[in-house]
Structures are given as C-alpha cells and as structure tokens.
Amino acid sequence: MTAKQPVPVTLTGRHIRLEPLERRHLADLWASVGADPEVWRWTMSLPPASAEELGRILDARIAEAATGGSVHFAAVELAGGTAVGLTGYHDISTEDEFLEIGATLYARSVWRTAVNTEAKLLLLVHAFEDLGMGRVYWKTDALNERSRNAILRLGARYEGTLRRHRLRPTGTWRDSAYFSMLADEWPAAKSRLVERLSRG
Numbered sequence: 001m002t003a004k005q006p007v008p009v010t011l012t013g014r015h016i017r018l019e020p021l022e023r024r025h026l027a028d029l030w031a032s033v034g035a036d037p038e039v040w041r042w043t044m045s046l047p048p049a050s051a052e053e054l055g056r057i058l059d060a061r062i063a064e065a066a067t068g069g070s071v072h073f074a075a076v077e078l079a080g081g082t083a084v085g086l087t088g089y090h091d092i093s094t095e096d097e098f099l100e101i102g103a104t105l106y107a108r109s110v111w112r113t114a115v116n117t118e119a120k121l122l123l124l125v126h127a128f129e130d131l132g133m134g135r136v137y138w139k140t141d142a143l144n145e146r147s148r149n150a151i152l153r154l155g156a157r158y159e160g161t162l163r164r165h166r167l168r169p170t171g172t173w174r175d176s177a178y179f180s181m182l183a184d185e186w187p188a189a190k191s192r193l194v195e196r197l198s199r200g
Contacts, residue, residue: 003097003132006071006089011122014078014197015114018122021062021072021086026055028083029074032107039105042144046169061088061103075106075119084110087119089127097134099127114197120154121193128186135182142175151179155189 008020030051033039040047048054061072065088072088085106092099101123106116127133140147142161152158156179165176181189 001132003094003134004130005068005094006092006099006126006131008065008071009126011073011126012078013118013122015118016084016122017076017078018073018087018119019076021058021065021074021088023055023058023062025074025083026051026058028076029058029086030054032082032084032109033086033105036108038108042141042147043105044166044168044174061086070103072103073119075115077110077115084115085119087123089123097132098137099131099133100137100139101127102138116150117154117193118197121190121197124154124181124186124190124193128183133183135180137178137180139176139178142177148177148179154181155185155192156181157185 011018035047037047048057064070065072070088070090074083075085076083087104090100090102127136138151159178159180162176164173166174168174
C-alpha cells in the first residue's frame with residue numbers, strides 16, 4: 001500500500017493555522033519575514049530586496065505546488081490573523097512513502113514560541129496519520145545550530161551530513177545535515193510534542 005499524495009489543505013491548531021500559500025499572504029509575509037537577513041541567513045536564497053521580489057519567490061512556490069511536486073503553507077497566527085512564516089512538504093514519494101518538511105521561514109518575533117512546534121506537529125500528524133507516510137525527513141545547513149537543535153527537539157534522528165551539497169548564493173559550499181523520523185517513532189514523538197505544547 002502506498003501513501004497518499006499531499007494536496008493543499010488547511011491544518012489548524014490552538015495557536016496557528018497552516019493554510020495553502022497564496023499571493024494574498026504577501027503583505028503579511030513582507031511585514032513579518034521581509035528582508036530580515038537573519039531570517040534568510042541559512043536559506044539558499046538571498047533576502048528579497050523588496051515586496052515585489054518576495055512576491056516572485058511566493059509565485060515560484062505557488063507554481064511549484066501547482067505541479068503536485070510540493071505543498072506550500074503560510075503559517076497564520078490565530079490570535080492576530082496574520083501570516084508569520086512559510087513551510088511545506090517537498091521531495092514527495094508516495095510509492096516509497098516519504099516526504100521532506102522544509103523551505104521553512106518564520107518571523108524572528110515567533111522564534112522559540114509555540115508556532116514552530118505546533119506547525120511541525122500539524123505537519124507530522126497529517127503526514128503520518130492522514131497520508132500514511134513511513135518516513136519524514138529534514139535537511140538544514142550543517143552550520144545552522146539553531147535549526148539542528150529545533151529538529152532534534154521534535155524527536156527526529158540525525159542521519160548524517162552530505163558534504164559540499166549545494167552552492168550558496170554567497171559562492172561558498174554548504175554541507176547539509178539530514179534528520180528523519182519513521183512512522184514507528186512517531187507515537188512517542190507525538191506524545192512529547194503534545195505535552196510540550198500543553199505547557200506553553
């Protein structure tokens with residue numbers, strides 16, 4: 001039995017709502033993630049210089065999702081109703097039952113809050129329990145300690161580092177650290193994430 005293909009869907013928690021990324025999110029995202037160099041520091045893109053440039057980045061993600069190769073979400077805080085970040089599913093294989101969670105950016109104002117934890121919980125519940133994935137994985141710049149620690153706190157396991165993996169926009173080479181979680185590891189990880197959110 002193969003996993004189901006992810007499609008645009010809205011996932012709602014207590015603090016945030018993940019909704020399919022659309023152009024209407026541009027104004028919020030420019031205000032929240034905008035051209036903040038620290039938000040974009042570890043991505044494979046330079047910070048956008050204008051709202052128009054960010055709009056082109058969103059358009060590319062929306063077009064990519066239209067082909068079925070990925071699903072992109074805007075993370076919307078329920079309290080204020082504004083989009084404070086982006087995330088998504090990538091490298092999807094229903095036959096091999098895996099996908100990547102990535103292309104994640106959040107406003108600095110929500111770092112180390114419930115936003116990222118709940119977003120990952122929503123994405124993992126959907127991936128494992130609704131879609132039937134057997135493996136979810138993440139990759140990050142090997143130098144990005146904040147991201148590495150956040151992934152480990154989810155209950156993922158470090159798999160290894162792919163050396164000289166990608167050329168950064170700065171002209172330097174990135175090593176990518178890989179992490180994963182398997183379906184049989186998910187129940188224990190879910191319990192920890194739910195407990196952590198209940199304390200927040």
